[in-house]
Amino acid sequence: MSKPKLLWLQSISCNGNAHSFLNHPELFSILAHFELIYHPILETNYSLEDIIKKRVECNVLILEGSFVQEGFLKAGVEVSSVIEYYAKRAKDIITVGTCATFGGIFKQKEPDKISGFAFDIEEKTTRYEAYASKLISLPGCPIHPRWLSFVLLMIANGKKLEIDRLHRPVELYGYTVHMGCTRNEYFEWKVDAKNFGLKEGCLFYEQGCQAPFTRGSCNKILWNDTSSKTRVGTPCFGCTEATFPQSSLFFTKTNMGIPAKMPLGVPRRAYLTLTGVTKSFKIKRFSQRLLEYDE
Amino acid sequence: MSILKIAEKKALKRESIIQTALQLFASQGFHKTTIPDIAKKLKMSVGNLYNYFASKDILAKEIIKYTSESLGTKIREVNDTDASSEEKIHQIVTLYFTMAKEKPEMIEYFLRVYLSNREVFNDGCEGMICVSGFITEIMIFFDDGVSSGELRDQDFFSAFGLFMGYLGGMVFLKGEDVLPQEIEFYIDDISRNIYNALKA
Ligand code: SF4
Ligand code: SF4
Numbered sequence: 001m002s003k004p005k006l007l008w009l010q011s012i013s014c015n016g017n018a019h020s021f022l023n024h025p026e027l028f029s030i031l032a033h034f035e036l037i038y039h040p041i042l043e044t045n046y047s048l049e050d051i052i053k054k055r056v057e058c059n060v061l062i063l064e065g066s067f068v069q070e071g072f073l074k075a076g077v078e079v080s081s082v083i084e085y086y087a088k089r090a091k092d093i094i095t096v097g098t099c100a101t102f103g104g105i106f107k108q109k110e111p112d113k114i115s116g117f118a119f120d121i122e123e124k125t126t127r128y129e130a131y132a133s134k135l136i137s138l139p140g141c142p143i144h145p146r147w148l149s150f151v152l153l154m155i156a157n158g159k160k161l162e163i164d165r166l167h168r169p170v171e172l173y174g175y176t177v178h179m180g181c182t183r184n185e186y187f188e189w190k191v192d193a194k195n196f197g198l199k200e201g202c203l204f205y206e207q208g209c210q211a212p213f214t215r216g217s218c219n220k221i222l223w224n225d226t227s228s229k230t231r232v233g234t235p236c237f238g239c240t241e242a243t244f245p246q247s248s249l250f251f252t253k254t255n256m257g258i259p260a261k262m263p264l265g266v267p268r269r270a271y272l273t274l275t276g277v278t279k280s281f282k283i284k285r286f287s288q289r290l291l292e293y294d295e
Numbered sequence: 296m297s298i299l300k301i302a303e304k305k306a307l308k309r310e311s312i313i314q315t316a317l318q319l320f321a322s323q324g325f326h327k328t329t330i331p332d333i334a335k336k337l338k339m340s341v342g343n344l345y346n347y348f349a350s351k352d353i354l355a356k357e358i359i360k361y362t363s364e365s366l367g368t369k370i371r372e373v374n375d376t377d378a379s380s381e382e383k384i385h386q387i388v389t390l391y392f393t394m395a396k397e398k399p400e401m402i403e404y405f406l407r408v409y410l411s412n413r414e415v416f417n418d419g420c421e422g423m424i425c426v427s428g429f430i431t432e433i434m435i436f437f438d439d440g441v442s443s444g445e446l447r448d449q450d451f452f453s454a455f456g457l458f459m460g461y462l463g464g465m466v467f468l469k470g471e472d473v474l475p476q477e478i479e480f481y482i483d484d485i486s487r488n489i490y491n492a493l494k495a
Contacts, residue, residue, distance in 0.1 A: 255441035257451035258434055268438070272431045280422020 004059040004156065006034040007051070007086055011079050012072055012106045012114070013065025015040060016142040017097040023224070024145035033156035034060065052077050054085055060155060061090035062148075066099040066106040066114050067125075083117075087131055092155050093117075094136045096148060101139040101166075102242040121242045122166065137167040141239035146221050147172050166242070168215070173240070176264050177211035180219030181230045187212075190279050191286045196233050199290045203235040204259070208251045210238035212263035309347050312337060313361050316354055321403035325355065325412050352415050359409050359416065359425045362401045366394065367428035374432055380440035384493075385486040387436070388462065392478045395466040402466045433459070440493070447495040457492055461485065 008018065018040045024030065036044050037056050050056055052075055063083065072079050087093055095117050098104035102121050107114040115121075118128045118135055128135075138147055151169060154161050162170045178187070186193070186202035193201030203209035211219075211230055218228045218236070230236050237249050253260040262271050315337050319328045330351055334344045348354040373386045395402045409416060409426075416425065423430050437454055440446030446454075465485065469478050 255448060256434075256437040256446075256454055258438045260442065268435060269431060272434050273427050276423040276427040276430050276434075280424050 003033060003035045004091070005037050005057050006031075006060045006062070006152075007037045007056070007058045007090075008039040008062040008064065009051070009083055009086065010040055011063070011065035011067050011083065011100070011117075013097075013099060014105075015064075017064045017100075017140075017148075020142035021096075021145045021148055024149055025225070026149070027145075030149045030152055033153065040064075048075065052082055054082075058086040058090050059092070060152070061086050061093045063087075063093065063095045063100045063117050064097055066103050067117055068110075068113050068115075084127070087127075090134065092134050092136065093131055094138060094148070094151055096138045096140075096143050098139040098141045098239060098241075098244050101137045102244070104139075104141060105245055108245065119166065119242065132167075135167045136161060136163065136169065138172075139166075139168065139240045139242070139244075140216065141237075141244060144218070144221055144223060147217070172217050172221075173215040175215065175217050175220055177214045177216045177218045177228075177230065177236045177240075178209075178263065180217075181211060181228070182219075183230060186286060188278065189281070189283055189286050190275060191283075193233065198233055200286075200288075203230060203233070204252065206252055207235045208237075208249055209235035210241075210246075210261075211236035213261055214238040214241055215264075216240040305347075310361075312344065312347055312354070313358055317358050317362070317404050318400045320355070320358070320408050321400035325408045325415065330354075355408065355412075355415050356420050356425055358404060359420060360428070362404060363426040363430075364428040365401070366391075367432045369394075370429070370432035370436065374435050374439065380436075380443070380445040381486075381490050381494075383436060383440075384458075384490050385482070388482055388486045388489065389479075391462050392466070392482055395469060396478055399466075399470070402463075403470060406463060406467055406470075430455075441495075444495060446493050454493055458489055461489060 010018070021027070022041065031042075036042065037046055037058065038044055038048070038051050046056055061083075067080055069080065070078060095101045098116075099106050100117050102116045102119050103111075103114055104116070107116075107121075115125050118125055118131055119137070136151055138151065140147065147169075150172065151161065164170055164173065178184070181187075182199075183193075183202045186200065187204055190205065191201055192205040193203050193207060196207070204212060209230060214236055219230065222228055222231075235250060238244055238246060258268075258272065262268055312333065316328070316333045319333055319336065323332075328351075330344060331341050333354075334341045337344070348357065369390050370387055373383050373390070376383075378386065391402075419425075433455060434451070437446065437451065441448045462485075465474075465478065465481060468474050474481075
């Protein structure tokens with residue numbers, strides 16, 4: 001049986017997801033399940049001209065970058081028309097990154113014109129109906145290489161992926177980024193981090209951590225197989241969310257000390273009641289350094 | 296009698312103990328009031344009263360939760376309306392002063408028992424635990440006011456102290472019989488003062 005033909009095409013993009021995927025430790029054994037027709041960085045047997053002239057076949061289409069209806073040309077050709085040509089023929093379409101999925105960073109340039117491939121933030125674009133049956137969304141800025149390899153291997157093995165209403169695989173986006181963070185105890189007891197880079201304290205109260213209302217598995221499938229942003233002490237910026245990029249990162253918006261955004265699905269009354277109770281206790285262990293070294 | 300009826304009756308009895316104890320604690324002082332005093336006023340045996348509350352300290356803590364919940368429930372009704380923060384302030388001041396007039400023991404208890412006998416409440420009612428029913432609603436009131444742009448964003452306790460300290464102070468003056476007028480006389484002015492201090 002011939003291998004599925006894989007095309008990686010870009011619209012308005014920074015290459016971030018293409019680069020991120022190169023970090024996969026098993027990159028070539030994953031790609032070995034496919035015939036790589038085109039990739040923006042890796043060499044293949046075909047040129048961009050072959051793609052533009054529509055000389056190749058496509059089974060799995062990976063899309064990176066945000067979209068405009070018209071006016072974005074590469075080599076003199078309207079990019080979205082080339083992409084739609086292959087999108088019609090592909091069996092699976094994967095939008096990688098928040099730009100291709102929801103609009104992302106590039107949308108900020110012209111918010112009324114620029115969108116994702118099938119979604120404009122969370123609204124369906126005119127393309128949606130035509131491609132919904134084969135669409136998989138992988139938002140992230142950039143995506144984790146293992147999120148993509150998971151999807152590719154499921155496709156290569158003919159397995160069905162469960163997806164949510166925005167077409168994100170539930171195995172990856174059913175979690176919040178908050179789940180699995182090593183700072184969870186500090187979140188429970190409302191102890192905030194006194195500075196960046198410290199092992200102690202939670203970043204939700206002062207430093208703008210968006211993980212409690214951001215879907216993703218950054219604290220389950222670790223970055224570089226080693227760690228995560230929040231574990232090392234940098235707040236989550238919510239890069240997987242349709243509303244990314246928000247402003248005032250590194251800063252938690254509060255109303256008289258009450259966080260303006262609640263953890264996913266938690267009613268404000270429930271959150272505030274619990275906060276009032278936990279804040280009434282001072283637990284010694286949480287005011288101490290985690291690791292004490294002898295001088 | 297069905298199990299449900301028994302449970303209902305017990306709940307009613309429990310509430311009447313709380314209310315009677317509340318009155319006695321507020322009027323005679325916490326230390327001067329004994330469990331036999333409360334039982335006597337309720338015409339029940341001391342032993343039976345201990346079936347409901349194992350000690351005077353436990354009863355004291357249940358009372359503060361009870362008063363905080365009942366004030367919280369009333370403020371929640373205000374929070375759940377579409378009124379402006381200015382109107383809500385007026386409503387909260389009104390209901391607080393009405394409570395001070397109709398059930399003075401509730402507020403007296405808070406000011407004279409809860410705040411003055413911290414040693415009784417330190418174990419089990421630390422910080423905000425027993426008053427969270429009330430504090431949570433005040434937080435929601437502030438949060439709504441700031442997010443709608445009507446109130447100025449500031450530290451929670453600066454705003455809370457201004458609002459509740461003011462109301463508590465007035466009720467305290469009333470309790471000392473210092474106020475020349477009935478307490479509702481002050482509602483409009485006080486509401487305006489609070490609004491002016493908190494508005495954006
Ligand atoms: S730092 Fe962020 S992810 Fe970690 S516990 Fe706090 S809120 Fe959750
Ligand atoms: S931690 Fe947050 S900002 Fe960082 S990659 Fe994960 S979702 Fe994006």
